[in-house]
Amino acid sequence: MRKRWYALVAVAALAALAAGTLSPASGQNPIVVGASISQTGRLAVTATYVLQAYQLWVDDVNAKGGLLGRPVTLKVYDDKSDPGTGAKLYEKLIVDDKVDLVAGPYSTPVSAAASTVNEKYKKVMVAPMAAGDALWKRGYRYLIQTLTPSSLYYIGVVDLALERGLKTIAFMSEDSEALRVATPAVADLAQKKGLKVVHNEYFPRGTTDFSAMLTRIKALGADVLVCGCYEPESVLSVRQSKELDYSPRLLFAGHGAAVPEFYKALGKDAEFVLASDHWDSRMKTPGNAEFVERFKKKYGREPNYHAAGTYGGMQAFEAGVRKAGSLDQDKIRQALGELDLATIFGRYKVSETGGQIGKTSIIVQWQGGKKEILWPGGTATAKAMLPAPPWAERR
Incomplete structure (x- = not known):
């Protein structure tokens, strides 16, 4: 069913892309896309991927003849990983540089600051790296989300647990804005679908000892343990579960368990652990394999x-x-609100507020030293190895 959906939507996508008649772009005034990207500061390492993706998209759209018959260029400033600086730069892009289109920065905080400026000038901003649900509850019209919202990060865990007949679920989550949204959302879904929530506790970022929390959860005998966490807490949650001989039948260790460093740190103890991710190079979305190869080559x-x-x-x-x-911002905003599109990243569809409702995270599991996609079913690369065996029975 999902393959059929992708095929149908891919046709729709091609039709949408063909709506602007392409003509030779040489000699035309370029369409300038402006953005601030964290090229220095604490976000810079990850933000480099965002900048490179923007550059690759510019290459690809120009190779097709440009946008609306005109070449596309990219104008980028360094926001130094600072929301205030980002807001000032978007004002500069819009007022001084008079860019035609505005693309979003990296991170939810910088996107939030920039979106206030774009709203002021009624300039559409597609924000590809903003996940916070709260951004789309402010009544803004010109902000568009493409990333999975925080509230949909972990929902696949519930389906996987129910498929294996598991009955009880416990949560331990980092006390952060994103996880204060993600954890209640999946806990509510679990209860609605019949899983009993036996524990829900938050810990400060940087916690270095989960033993007391895990001891409480072990005493409750929770079938499912959901750790809403990132590196290094993902590693710590698994390591201390083993030390305490707590063997949940499904152990989910958040986004932090999806990175290669997680397996390097734990080795075979990472086996059977589930994680949340936004995308995988093996996903069968239209053009995904080609995107991966072009990115690697460039x-x-x-x-x-x-x-x-x-x-x-x-x-x-x-x-x-x-x-x-056209480049009329209200017409573009209306069009973005009407689209139902299959991109290389997954489904794009937004609510009336511009929040993403078509894209969910994927759930992966470490199997034989590799990540395998378990959920959603149409993207799966392997069957779930659940329930996980007790620590004492693992080799």
Whole structure:
């Protein structure tokens, strides 16, 4: 069913992209896309993938003849990983540089600051790396989300647990804005579908000892343990579960368990652990394999979800501009609200507020030293190895 959906939507995507008649772009005034990207500061390493994806999209759209018959160029400033700086730079892009289109920065905080400026000037901003649900509850019209919202990060865990007949679930989550949204959302879904929530506790970022919390959860005998966490807490949650001989039948260790460093740190103890991710290079979305190869060829490294999400966001932006047939911001906003599109990143569809409702995270599991996709079913690369065996029975 999902393959059929992708095929149908891919046709729709091509139709949308064809709506603007392409003509030779040489000699035409370029369409300038402006953005701030964290090229220095604490976000810079990851933000490099975002910038590279923007650059690759510019190459690809120009190779097709440009956008609305004109070449596309990219104007980028360094926001130094600072929301205040980002807001000032978007003002500069819009007021001084008079860019034609505005693309989002990296991170939810910088996107939040920039979106206030774009709203002021009624400039559409596709924000490919903003996940916070709260951004789309402010009544803003010109902000468009393409990343999975925080509230949908972990929902696949519930389906996988129920498929294996598991009955009880416990949560231990980092006390952060994103996880204060993600954890209640999956806990509510679990209860509605019949899983009993036996524990729900938050811990401060940087916690270095989970033993007391895990001892409480072990005493409750929870079938499922969901750790809403990132590196290094993902590693710590698994390591201390083993030390305490707590063997949940399904152990989910958040986004932090999806990175290669997680397996390097734990070795075989990472086996059977589930994680949440936004994208995988093996996903059968239209053009995904080709995107991966072009990215590797251009930059000499594998793309991550930051790159794929950014590129997919620009595919949606491009389709919206072509559907609008002009650079009129209100027409583009209307077009983006009407699109239902299959990008390399997954499904794009937004609510009336511009929040993403078509894209969910994927759930992966470490099997034989590799990540295998378990959920959603149409993207699966392997069957779930659940329930996980007790620690004492693992080799």
